[in-house]
Amino acid sequence: MKNLIFIFSMLLILSCKDDKRTTKNHIEKKTEKVDSKPEKKREKEEKKEQEKFNPIKENLERIKKEKILVNKTSVDLNDLFIANEKSIISVYPNETEIEKMKEEIGEEDFYTVADDANNYSYEADIFIKSRSMKSYSTDKRFIQFVMKDGDTVYVDTDKIESKWVMVLCDGYDKPYSSSLIDIEMNFEELDE
Known part of the structure; x- marks a missing residue:
């Protein structure tokens, strides 16, 4: 019985360690995805804004249409x-x-x-x-x-x-x- 409890305890401990690794990896991957999405989205939006807002080009186009x-x-x-x-x-x-x-x-x-x-x-x-x-x-x-x-x-x-x-x-x-x-x-x- 002691052996059985020991084996059961070891299995429980090992399974918990494995869960921690999986959970930790899962959290890291999720964090990477969450962090990279806004950054990439922000970079994309900034680039779009820069292309959209070119004051020199915009001003000259407006002026020449007068x-x-x-x-x-x-x-x-x-x-x-x-x-x-x-x-x-x-x-x-x-x-x-x-x-x-x-x-x-x-x-x-x-x-x-x-x-x-x-x-x-x-x-x-x-x-x-x-x-x-x-x-x-x-x-x-x-x-x-x-x-x-x-x-x-x-x-x-x-x-x-x-x-x-x-x-x-x-x-x-x-x-x-x-x-x-x-x-x-x-x-x-x-x-x-």
């Missing part, structure tokens, strides 16, 4: 600035637009916005000069670009959201607008 061109019959020749082929035009608000903005947002806020715009404009001008690019400034509503192929295109700056903006033209593709802040990024596209 409907800022108009036909010549829409142009007021008294409110027209004529530009050469490849150039950057800094556009700022005229007196009427300034008064309208003051009414809409208040005089104090207007001067805050104007101060910021002047600062960004200064920084953009420094960048443009460092690239030896032709640049001009205007408060005219319309800008005429004479393209390298002889065509003439007209930009209506009223169709651009911001009143302080730059219009870029390489002489081949249609002109497009750029915020003062994004000029370096958009200039690279123009410079290619």
Whole structure:
């Protein structure tokens, strides 16, 4: 009987050890699966987000889709600035637009916005000069670009959201607008 109890005890002990190993292995495998799934999923989601959010590409695509061109019959020749082929035009608000903005947002806020715009404009001008690019400034509503192929295109700056903006033209593709802040990024596209 003692032998039988001893054998039974040994079997019980051995079976428990085996269960512990199996349970331990099972827990480790389960932990690996649980840990690796979120990590792989997170990596996949991050990659997808990076592909989805490309601010340079997104910004240029949005800008180039802007409907800022108009036909010549829409142009007021008294409110027209004529530009050469490849150039950057800094556009700022005229007196009427300034008064309208003051009414809409208040005089104090207007001067805050104007101060910021002047600062960004200064920084953009420094960048443009460092690239030896032709640049001009205007408060005219319309800008005429004479393209390298002889065509003439007209930009209506009223169709651009911001009143302080730059219009870029390489002489081949249609002109497009750029915020003062994004000029370096958009200039690279123009410079290619």
